[in-house]
Amino acid sequence: MKNRDDIIIAGIGQVPVGEHWELSLRNLAARAMLAAFKNCGELKPQAIYAGSYLASVASGQANLGALMAECVGLSGVEAFTTEAGEASGAAALHLAVQAIQSGYVETVLVVGVEKFTDVVGSEMEAFISQSADSDFEGMQGLSMTGVAGLVMQRYLHEYGVPRPALSAFPIVAHANAVNNPYAYFRRAISEEDYQRAGLVCDPLNLLDVAPYADGAAAVVITRRAALPKTFHQRVVKVAASNLLTDSLSLHDRQNLIGFDAARLSAQYAYEKTGMTPEIIDLFEYWDAYSIYAALELEAAGFAQSGEGWKLGQDGSLGLRGRIPVATLGGLKARGFPLGATGLYQVADAVTQLRGEAGENQVQGARVALVQALGGAAATAVTHILESE
């Protein structure tokens, strides 16, 4: 059913995820925003919402709204940053959807940007751990990868999961990244590669962990009624958008090995749209760690608690499987540019729903579920996108 007030994703833009030594925070963001403009035709946004997690510490730059507007020649418009940990970009999109729904603005440019490579190694790891509880987790020497290690150890124990089974998630992600020009790791990996990978936060190994990198992605969203006559893209609508939270630290959770915020957020999105997991054609999930991929499948209703890992064993997750995931590489192989990631996920889903995914095209893809997490699902942002 078409409605004048439907929220439409009119344009997407992204820069390849990677180590961009020659590009700064502003260069990355500007390239993504200009690409999104080119992609959407003639729309002019009245507001810019930026999603960035660590710009103020990693680049020493705050007040990104003004900077973003200036970067694309829109100085003067409403613009500011939203921060929700690694889910910052997705949170900015959620905010933009609400701003348009309220009637306050008609068209919004949403940009997610993260400059990772200006700060090295352990210092960046300490910054990133800010999306857990700084006083009571970070101070114990726990990184976000360590948090995932704690979740994984208990999950394996509780459900008696064979350790090698989790290899399925990175293997699928890497296979799907090969054809994505925006992906960081465009190469397949094998079971043997996974078995040989060194331990990072035992039981997690290096290939369980999505690689942090530089990146920026942007989308232009608007009301259906504002689409220009010249708009030539296949129309992709935002059918649902929400953001929920759980306790910040893992130790305060009622359920330490299930992502309750992600589960409720997906559930609300299903209720809002009248959809069920059976209707979803592809799932851009949050595979920051392979254990999170399993928990995401459970949270979104594709598997019972403790059984998400089984979907990796029977071909369900491939491009022609029951529920294709990480269809252009996911966080694991496209790369994980922190707060920008949520908008890469959306760009990937839109690419699929427009039928522009080339060799990775999920046949007949019409409905995509996209979920971004801040911390270990302390924040969960869900979008359902639908093409016409």
Place this chain on the structure above:
Amino acid sequence: MEIPRHWRLQKQRYSLVGEVCPHCQAKIFPARDVCPECGGEAKKPFAFSGRGKVYSFTLMHSAPAGFERSTPYTVALVKLDEGPVVTAQLTDLGTKHAEIGMPVEMVTRRIREDGDERGMLIYGYKFRPVMQS
């Protein structure tokens, strides 16, 4: 720069002081003045026994800044006998391997050192295997 931030947490860090809820008697750690069980106001201090069991653990080979010199080290979720779960490093493992269900007790140890010229040393709780008698 960060001194007040650590100073204000000294009771929690050195003696595992949390709170007890006057409404539902739930024991709370870390202190937060609101009971996570019933939502009521809870400000009454409560000192935990420091005993509990390992609920999960991870061996950190790759560490954030301030902890690089300690690798590899084990961080655990410890379920305290009184109920709450706390995140802490395990220490004094010797030749033992951490295990889920292992009984542990709190000790005070050096947690972190800032390697720069400001060089602050931070002490706080860690947990060690309970000595067999």
